[in-house]
Every structure is written in C-alpha cells, then in structure tokens.
Amino acid sequence: MIEVKDLRKTFGAVHAVKGVSFTARDGEITGLLGPNGAGKTTTLRMLYTLMTPDAGQVLVDGVDAAADPQTVRRALGVLPDARGLYKRLTAAENIEYFGRLHGMDAALIDRRREALIDALDMRDIATRRTEGFSQGQRVKTAIARALVHDPRNVLLDEPTNGLDVMATRAMRRFMRQLKDEGRCVLFSSHIMQEVAALCDRIVVIAHGRVVADESPDALLAQTGKANLEDAFVELIGTDEGLAA
Numbered sequence: 001m002i003e004v005k006d007l008r009k010t011f012g013a014v015h016a017v018k019g020v021s022f023t024a025r026d027g028e029i030t031g032l033l034g035p036n037g038a039g040k041t042t043t044l045r046m047l048y049t050l051m052t053p054d055a056g057q058v059l060v061d062g063v064d065a066a067a068d069p070q071t072v073r074r075a076l077g078v079l080p081d082a083r084g085l086y087k088r089l090t091a092a093e094n095i096e097y098f099g100r101l102h103g104m105d106a107a108l109i110d111r112r113r114e115a116l117i118d119a120l121d122m123r124d125i126a127t128r129r130t131e132g133f134s135q136g137q138r139v140k141t142a143i144a145r146a147l148v149h150d151p152r153n154v155l156l157d158e159p160t161n162g163l164d165v166m167a168t169r170a171m172r173r174f175m176r177q178l179k180d181e182g183r184c185v186l187f188s189s190h191i192m193q194e195v196a197a198l199c200d201r202i203v204v205i206a207h208g209r210v211v212a213d214e215s216p217d218a219l220l221a222q223t224g225k226a227n228l229e230d231a232f233v234e235l236i237g238t239d240e241g242l243a244a
C-alpha cells in the first residue's frame with residue numbers, strides 16, 4: 001500500500017506539486033490521470049525516492065520513504081519515465097543484473113527471470129541484445145527488470161506510451177495480473193480510455209493538485225456526466241493535454 005500525504009515540490013518559480021494526497025491499495029489498480037504538465041511524473045519520482053519532496057510524506061507498506069529509503073525501494077518495482085536499458089546486455093541479462101543489484105541469489109534470479117519472461121511474453125527477445133529494440137520490447141524488458149525482486153508495490157509511469165494496440169492490450173492484461181496477485185499497482189497516464197478500462201480508483205491531478213479521488217462509477221456520479229471523458233473534462237476544466 002502506498003500512502004501519499006500533502007506532497008509538495010517546486011522547481012524555481014514552477015509549483016509542480018502543490019499538496020498531493022492519496023492512497024493506492026493492495027489488490028487494486030490506481031490511476032494517476034492528468035493532462036501534460038499536471039505533476040504526475042514529479043509525484044511518482046518523489047514516491048520512488050528519486051526526488052526529495054519540499055514537504056509531505058510518502059509511506060510504502062507503512063514505512064516512511066524519507067526515514068528508510070532502502071526498505072521502501074525494496075518494496076517498490078518502478079517503470080520510470082526514462083526506460084534506459086544496458087544496450088550491450090541481452091534482455092535476460094538486463095533482468096539478471098537488476099536481480100544481482102538487489103542481492104538476490106542466482107537460483108532465485110533464474111526463477112524470477114523465467115517467470116517474468118513468460119508473463120510478459122518476451123521469450124523471442126530474451127537472448128537478444130537490447131540495442132535496437134522497439135519501444136514495446138524496451139518497455140517489456142524495463143518492466144521485467146523492475147519486478148525481478150518480486151515487489152509488492154508497482155509504479156508505472158505512462159506504461160503504454162509509444163506501444164501499438166497489441167502491445168497495449170498485453171500491458172493491460174499484465175497489469176490486471178499484478179493486481180490479481182494482490183499487489184498495489186499505481187500508474188500514471190493522460191489517456192482517459194486506459195484509466196477508465198483498468199482502474200479501481202482514479203486520482204485526477206491538475207495543476208499540481210488532486211481534483212478527484214474516486215472509483216470510476218463514483219466519478220460519474222460526482223460530476224453528473226454520462227461518460228468518464230466528460231467527467232474528466234469537467235473536473236480538469238479543459239480537455240487540453242488529455243488524450244481520449
């Protein structure tokens with residue numbers, strides 16, 4: 001479970017995150033939806049301890065990220081916005097390398113690597129060097145690498161960005177599988193259909209603030225709109241920066 005309490009972050013004159021609070025629960029998919037520049041990536045970066053908040057608190061499975069960042073990092077699997085892979089290594093070697101960084105023993109790394117290669121349907125690319133990989137192949141490898149240590153909480157920054165229809169559908173299936181395994185799944189998106197199709201809970205963020213935090217049905221009821229697209233536009237005040 002991830003609890004975010006009154007997070008704030010300023011870059012010079014830009015107030016990127018202005019007091020964001022929400023909870024992402026185990027066994028649920030929580031979507032962070034907002035237009036370009038809303039503060040989603042900045043919020044996620046503070047959650048996975050890459051960036052220090054100016055104020056506020058992040059708790060992962062009850063552990064304070066500022067007080068014990070090591071434990072928090074172990075409890076998180078992260079697909080960051082930059083998917084940098086080691087291009088001289090094969091996909092399988094990229095996964096194994098992260099396993100070693102986490103201090104896992106070789107037999108456990110082998111088991112997790114094989115399970116993830118199957119779950120992400122990447123057997124055909126596993127022994128290829130990642131140099132020259134397509135966007136979809138890079139995302140799969142980056143996700144497998146992020147999950148090698150079997151984290152309870154999974155953070156995905158725009159996981160379907162740049163993927164084609166088939167790869168997007170496969171990614172959504174995989175996210176549902178993570179949820180069914182009881183994990184806490186939190187992802188950011190500016191694609192309304194994606195959030196509507198996947199999420200148990202939608203946290204709508206605009207101009208650095210949470211403007212709604214509800215189930216999809218409750219969002220419709222709250223805004224009195226017939227569909228989620230109209231509900232989001234009503235909440236955000238504009239459709240600029242959102243993709244249908």
Ligand SMILES: Nc1ncnc2c1ncn2[C@@H]1O[C@H](COP(=O)(O)OP(=O)(O)OP(=O)(O)O)[C@@H](O)[C@H]1O
Pocket residue numbers: 011014015016034035036037038039040041042043190
């Ligand atoms: N390192 C930085 N230095 C300066 N400004 C930044 C930095 N990171 C983010 N910002 C600014 O903070 C605001 C929020 O950016 P952020 O990347 O969090 O938005 P986002 O919701 O993830 O947008 P997108 O959907 O476009 O990825 C923007 O105005 C952005 O320009």
